[in-house]
Amino acid sequence: MDEATVRHVARLARLELTDAEAKRFAADMTRITEYVSALANVNVQGAEMTVHPVAERNQWRQDEPAPGVGREQAVANAPESEQNFFKVPPVIE
Amino acid sequence: MHELLKLDATEVARRVKAGDVTAVAVTRAVLDHARATEGRVGAYLHVNEHALEHAAAIDKGDKSGALAGVPVAIKDNIHVAGQQTSCASRILESFVAPQDATVTARLRAAGAVFVGKTNLDEFAMGSSCENSALKQTRNPFNLAHVPGGSSGGSAACVAARSAYLSLGSDTGGSIRLPASFCGVVGLKPSYGRVSRYGLVAFASSLDQVGPFSRSVRDAALCMNVLSGHDDHDGTSARRPVPDYTAALRSDLKGVKVGVVPGYIEQLPNREVADACTRAIEAMRALGAQVVEVKLPNADHGIAVYYVVASAEASSNLARFDGVRYGLREPAASGIEQYFRTRGAGFGPEVKRRIMLGTYALSAGHWEEFYGRAARVRTLILRDFDRAFEGCDVIVGPCAPFPAFKAGEISDPLSMYLCDVFTIPASLAGLCALSLPIGFDASGLPIGLHVQAPAFAEDSLLSISHALEGALKQQVDRMPKIA
Incomplete structure (x- = not known):
């Protein structure tokens, strides 16, 4: 995997990488994806995807209000808040 | 003490x-x-x-x-x-x-x-x-x-x-x-x-x-x-x-105690192998019957795991963006704040897994990595189902x-x-x-x-x-x- 691919994936993942990190991850991910590529040789004919280990179905309950985390608690860990709202830098110019 | x-x-x-x-x-x-x-x-x-x-x-x-x-x-x-x-x-x-x-x-x-x-x-x-x-x-x-x-x-x-x-x-x-x-x-x-x-x-x-x-x-x-x-x-x-x-x-x-042939015999560390053999002998002495079981696809476990777990991690860790909790690295815009916060806040292994998972789920690679791993995961499940037909553990x-x-x-x-x-x-x-x-x-x-x-x-x-x-x-x- 080349550094350009690493930069592309980092953009998708919203990760700022230093040059040294990009270089290191290019080498690491090349080795790891090579190792993982061995799965291409496994015969998976007739095997559905397992995305979840148990056959539990969606669980439903009545849509009734119940106490939850209040607004004050919800913003208690926020880096910045005002009047119980999360405060963020401008998103739209 | x-x-x-x-x-x-x-x-x-x-x-x-x-x-x-x-x-x-x-x-x-x-x-x-x-x-x-x-x-x-x-x-x-x-x-x-x-x-x-x-x-x-x-x-x-x-x-x-x-x-x-x-x-x-x-x-x-x-x-x-x-x-x-x-x-x-x-x-x-x-x-x-x-x-x-x-x-x-x-x-x-x-x-x-x-x-x-x-x-x-x-x-x-x-x-x-x-x-x-x-x-x-x-x-x-x-x-x-x-x-x-x-x-x-x-x-x-x-x-x-x-x-x-x-x-x-x-x-x-x-x-x-x-x-x-x-x-x-x-x-x-x-x-x-x-x-x-x-x-x-x-x-x-x-x-x-x-x-x-x-x-x-x-x-x-x-x-x-x-x-x-x-x-x-x-x-x-x-x-x-x-x-x-x-x-x-x-x-x-x-x-009935199941043992996978090769797991113990092929272990490079003989002290671990011998300890396992002694433990199995002790189970036999307690009345257990020891039987051989096969897990032919278990060898693929690590490859499947590092695709599946990293894919899920890349999604789960998307929530750490500097908005609602945790570290925030100041930036001029919201988007830049995500990049800077995550770049500064996550350590190397976490970044590596996010990168691997994002790659495995990205357009053009999804079927090759995630799709394939999820199918091999099914084969591993079936191996265990079959193995447990003949043993308790x-x-x-x-x-x-x-x-x-x-x-x-x-x-x-x-x-x-x-x-x-x-x-x-x-x-x-x-x-x-x-x-x-x-x-x-x-x-x-x-x-x-x-x-x-x-x-x-x-x-x-x-x-x-x-x-x-x-x-x-x-x-x-x-x-x-x-």
Whole structure:
């Protein structure tokens, strides 16, 4: 995997990488994806995807209000808040 | 060391209930001991300054809970109301949990006393605990060695006698591997058996919370408290919870023990192999029938796991963006803030997994990586279904070697290979535990991996209890640090 691919994936993942990190991850991910590529040789004919280990179905309950985390608690860990709202830098110019 | 620290949780709870000892006395013994040993072991990220008040409240109030007055430690990726949940990451270093996780609330209701929060590989990603961004934890049996990971602090504190029980989380082996390295019992419950509400998610189709303990009966006692349905976790199972302590037995008559040919014979570390062989002989002597079982696709476990777990992690960790909690790196725009916060807040292994997972799910690579891994995962599930038609449990080594030296493994792929024996059970949602079965010549613990079908915790614990009784002489050893 080349550094350009690493930069592309980092953009998708919203990760700022230093040059040294990009270089290191290019080498690491090349080795790891090579190792993982061995799965291409496994015969998976007739095997559905397992995305979840148990056959539990969606669980439903009545849509009734119940106490939850209040607004004050919800913003208690926020880096910045005002009047119980999360405060963020401008998103739209 | 205080005499009380030589007891297990079951005996401590019995004495507290009977009024033979106070919760305050037990808690003080643990805190004093932790103070004396933590400088060298480093299991805790945070010690609860209210533990003694909490213990005093139990002495004055209700002592009927199953864990009345028992000091327990909680991995620092599980919420305890009012205490930090750092996940051993810079990005969450300042986070304070607004409420209890369901497992914590259950322990609290059972009378447990919270001693503190324990160290882990950042976001539970690692096999040695060295990926913690906040602290290095050492193995109580040899301080130059790692405790294993990711729940290294939770394993080390129980081994060092700085807690009677602890909680960890296990995604691919993060309870069982450190249990094996630290010579304690570590159980990963079946997927759905224990609520994950209040556990910081890593890989949601794999994560489970489970106990570390000094005895199998303590693990059973703790599982009685932890297990059961929770409305807050849509994956938690609506199944009855048996009394795990009542199911414990002392012989193995009529039990079929499965062994995978090659797992022990081909192990490069002969001391681990010999310890496993002796344990299997001990099971035979207790009346068990040993049968061969095949898991032809288990060899693909690591490749499947690092695709599936990383894919799920890349999605779960998207929530750490500097908006609602945790670190925020100032930036001119919202988008730039995401990049800078995540770049500064996550450590190298977490970034590597996010990158790998994002790649495996990205356009053009999805079918080749994620799709393929999810299909091979089905083959691994089918292998186990077939194998358990002929046996009650499957046993083998928990780790290919005993605890290695800190700094000894620096290559990420080599580190991933530590989990070769524990990953398949995670992919299949089974229950499994590591049971201490002896030591190598240098005095490092060796663990046996015991795996049972999903929701067969009763037979898993019962069979392990019988073997534990037979091996007691070889296994009962206090680390020097204690």
